[in-house]
Amino acid sequence: MGNGLAGTTLRINLKTSVVRRLPTDEALFRRWHGGRGITAKLIYDEVPREADPLGPENIFIMNAGVMSGAFIPAGSKVSFGSVSPLTNGHGDSNMGGHLGPALKFAGYDLVVFENIAPRPVYLVIDDERVELRDASKFWGMKSLECEKALKDELGEDFEVATIGPAGENGVLFSCITHDFGRQAGRTGQGAVMGSKRLKAICVRGSKSLRVHDLPELRKQVTEIMLRTRKHPNMEPWQKYGTAFFIRWSNDNAVLPTYNFQTTHYEDTDKIDGDQLVTKLLVTHKACFGCWMNCGKYTKAVVPGKPAVYLEGPEYETGALCGANLGMKDIHHVAYINWLLDNLGMDSMSGGGVVAFGMECYERGLITEADLEGHALRWGEVDDVEHFLDMIAHRRGIGDWFAGGTKRAAQKIGKGSEKFAMQVKGQEMSGYDGRWAPGMLLSYMTADIGAHHNRSWTITVDMAEGRERIAGRAKIVIYLQHIRPLFDTWCICRLFWGELDITPEEIVESLNHITGWGVGVDECLRTSEMIWNLNRCHYLERNRANGRTFDYPPARSWEDKIPSGPGKGKGLTREQIEEMLDDYYDERGWDRRGNPTRALLEDLGLGDAADNLEKIGLLGEPLPGGIPKVRGEKYKPKAF
Amino acid sequence: MRIKVDRTKCTGCRLCLQICAIENYGEINPKKAALRIEAKFPEPGQYRPFVCTQCGKCAEVCPENAITRNDVGAYIVDKSLCTNCGACVTVCPVGVVFQHPEINHVIICNFCMKCTELCSTGAIVKWDKAPASKGGTAAAEEV
Amino acid sequence: MVIYLKAGSELRLKLNPDVDFYTRRVETEEGKTLREILKDIRLAPAFVAFAYSEGRIFSLDRAPRDGQSITLQPPVSGG
Numbered sequence: 005m006g007n008g009l010a011g012t013t014l015r016i017n018l019k020t021s022v023v024r025r026l027p028t029d030e031a032l033f034r035r036w037h038g039g040r041g042i043t044a045k046l047i048y049d050e051v052p053r054e055a056d057p058l059g060p061e062n063i064f065i066m067n068a069g070v071m072s073g074a075f076i077p078a079g080s081k082v083s084f085g086s087v088s089p090l091t092n093g094h095g096d097s098n099m100g101g102h103l104g105p106a107l108k109f110a111g112y113d114l115v116v117f118e119n120i121a122p123r124p125v126y127l128v129i130d131d132e133r134v135e136l137r138d139a140s141k142f143w144g145m146k147s148l149e150c151e152k153a154l155k156d157e158l159g160e161d162f163e164v165a166t167i168g169p170a171g172e173n174g175v176l177f178s179c180i181t182h183d184f185g186r187q188a189g190r191t192g193q194g195a196v197m198g199s200k201r202l203k204a205i206c207v208r209g210s211k212s213l214r215v216h217d218l219p220e221l222r223k224q225v226t227e228i229m230l231r232t233r234k235h236p237n238m239e240p241w242q243k244y245g246t247a248f249f250i251r252w253s254n255d256n257a258v259l260p261t262y263n264f265q266t267t268h269y270e271d272t273d274k275i276d277g278d279q280l281v282t283k284l285l286v287t288h289k290a291c292f293g294c295w296m297n298c299g300k301y302t303k304a305v306v307p308g309k310p311a312v313y314l315e316g317p318e319y320e321t322g323a324l325c326g327a328n329l330g331m332k333d334i335h336h337v338a339y340i341n342w343l344l345d346n347l348g349m350d351s352m353s354g355g356g357v358v359a360f361g362m363e364c365y366e367r368g369l370i371t372e373a374d375l376e377g378h379a380l381r382w383g384e385v386d387d388v389e390h391f392l393d394m395i396a397h398r399r400g401i402g403d404w405f406a407g408g409t410k411r412a413a414q415k416i417g418k419g420s421e422k423f424a425m426q427v428k429g430q431e432m433s434g435y436d437g438r439w440a441p442g443m444l445l446s447y448m449t450a451d452i453g454a455h456h457n458r459s460w461t462i463t464v465d466m467a468e469g470r471e472r473i474a475g476r477a478k479i480v481i482y483l484q485h486i487r488p489l490f491d492t493w494c495i496c497r498l499f500w501g502e503l504d505i506t507p508e509e510i511v512e513s514l515n516h517i518t519g520w521g522v523g524v525d526e527c528l529r530t531s532e533m534i535w536n537l538n539r540c541h542y543l544e545r546n547r548a549n550g551r552t553f554d555y556p557p558a559r560s561w562e563d564k565i566p567s568g569p570g571k572g573k574g575l576t577r578e579q580i581e582e583m584l585d586d587y588y589d590e591r592g593w594d595r596r597g598n599p600t601r602a603l604l605e606d607l608g609l610g611d612a613a614d615n616l617e618k619i620g621l622l623g624e625p626l627p628g629g630i631p632k633v634r635g636e637k638y639k640p641k642a643f
Numbered sequence: 644m645r646i647k648v649d650r651t652k653c654t655g656c657r658l659c660l661q662i663c664a665i666e667n668y669g670e671i672n673p674k675k676a677a678l679r680i681e682a683k684f685p686e687p688g689q690y691r692p693f694v695c696t697q698c699g700k701c702a703e704v705c706p707e708n709a710i711t712r713n714d715v716g717a718y719i720v721d722k723s724l725c726t727n728c729g730a731c732v733t734v735c736p737v738g739v740v741f742q743h744p745e746i747n748h749v750i751i752c753n754f755c756m757k758c759t760e761l762c763s764t765g766a767i768v769k770w771d772k773a774p775a776s777k778g779g780t781a782a783a784e785e786v
Numbered sequence: 787m788v789i790y791l792k793a794g795s796e797l798r799l800k801l802n803p804d805v806d807f808y809t810r811r812v813e814t815e816e817g818k819t820l821r822e823i824l825k826d827i828r829l830a831p832a833f834v835a836f837a838y839s840e841g842r843i844f845s846l847d848r849a850p851r852d853g854q855s856i857t858l859q860p861p862v863s864g865g
Contacts, residue, residue, distance in 0.1 A: 251836070290654035290655055293661060467833075
């Protein structure tokens, strides 16, 4: 009888090439569940607070949690984590595909990379065989080309993750690429991998994954898969994936357009999901064990350029590299998606950074002289291609933008911080929050910066009133606990929301796999513990009251939406302050945004409270004590 | 009874491989499955499932006569006779006879059809009224 | 005439299905667009990302025919 764990943990010192095999600490997984929870705990304990995220003291973590690889809907994820060079706080990012399951089938739950390799290496795991190999012939290669070269060398059945030139060169929003189109994009994990001179990770496994109760798991999961095949969302979902929601975002005034200047894009029809499916689609593509196949593998043809194959653009890339850059042709959006994938940059931050550059160019803050004689105009794919090459290789002002919008704005100055659309250094996802206050609060307070995956509230904002501030905090907190749980378990989140599979059902599967016998509430509490540890870690590294870091750029309150169905809508600075006050109260933090001892001890994080106290950043005790329940389960209201 | 393949519908999810090993070995291990999926990426971007076509070449070459055909047309390995020599592996025209380090006999599809039950796109489907195989390759079985 | 609307996840709760778990039978008049029909049953079209029928997108501005079955797809909660 098993527990969903493969049994072995690897500690790899890249400087000395020493590989240590340790039995996996089951108690660590039991308490932190895996995925981002393991990252949160290990980086908090092991990485000195003053350590440079791109230096030898940062650790780089890969793990596949307890559910990835098991017979479970979309149990496909692998999680990467380290102190983020982009946010200077907890960083984790995950991707689907087949790497996570392969790691488990090879016998490993967790791989921790320490230090920096003296010369470029790549890791090969083939069951018991674990080798660091010389990567000099792969160094400099683009992500997708490197994946192909490694598969040609090792065999098609190896699962390969690579970084591109951006990761090698320390572009802070670099991603890790796998399966010719799956990316762990956010928080700059590719840059950390590059800083360690680790070009690729290649895994093949042939072992069985042992779970607590396979007959029950099989029965339950088979029932879910057969039942949901009749779900009304299934067929449209399989056909269109996520890209179709660009039109909806536009119709409902949340689509970021021209660097979040407006939320209405006049050429939405040219970049929408039906364009993708009718003009680009090569094949539907699924991650391991997923019957929903949202992946759309495509071919884009831009005249004068080679035809390119890629996966996507999915919603986020379609929004941020489409409307946000003023692109007017789905082929152009896909081509930019491919450029970013192949250079090894997050296509969300990448879209945000290019859009920021375009607005700077439009305002004359950067000129052709800064851009090696090139322009940077809305909708011009050649301009984007050149600019991205400058960033990936950090040439000229490309070096400024390689740090993301926040750092670029600090270099450019002249008020550009106002429209550097980021929080904590991480670029916003593909939704404008000015007329969706809960969404803006989600960005402001997310542990990894402005990312939608921690909390997404737009339909809630719509159902409860889009100008409503009251009550946003409780919903955001609930979502910030439940959504990241999927990232601890290393499974995909999409089937939960889309196919009416309940959290209770998923936790039942978790118990069939692990034998833990936990309930949903306990899992939510674990998630809250992870959230608060990350907050403490952020404060300890950045040495100021938490509130300091929780503001969006000033465009979020100074500019009203200028056009489209959201015309005239927007938030005031006072409303933003009100949401933050409310959020801190509901979390059991003080109004400076610092966690209180009562809360941290309630979550079993007394040590973190001591650490905050030492640097004067422990929250003041709350007069009425901490709320008993943090976050309120969202129940949709009739309307 | 056979399995019909429509490779244009395969999304590479490998649920078929998972359920195959669960059904036949009681284990989560796609490497113990009796079918395979070839992925051709980045170009042309194609998945292609390969399943047993019941051509019988494995049985023909087996030096121990360990492989015989059952009444649904599947070639069944007699585990007590199989020496895991691998002759059938080499001769299989579609590459769907497998060996695994933890199993002391070859793995050949027994047409339990569990894979077809879980395939959500119709890439592999149960083919009740299939004509008897005359030793074709997988390509000949594709829709 | 009668059409059948289907929805899952949160949108299902807003549709109030009566035929089966996902499906609601709606009596309406010929020539009315889907958008108008949704308004008649007090389901804000804003909550529908797109409608889907017989293997393709069905525009909210088209009029369904008698007996047609249409799936209402909710917006995805983040891509």
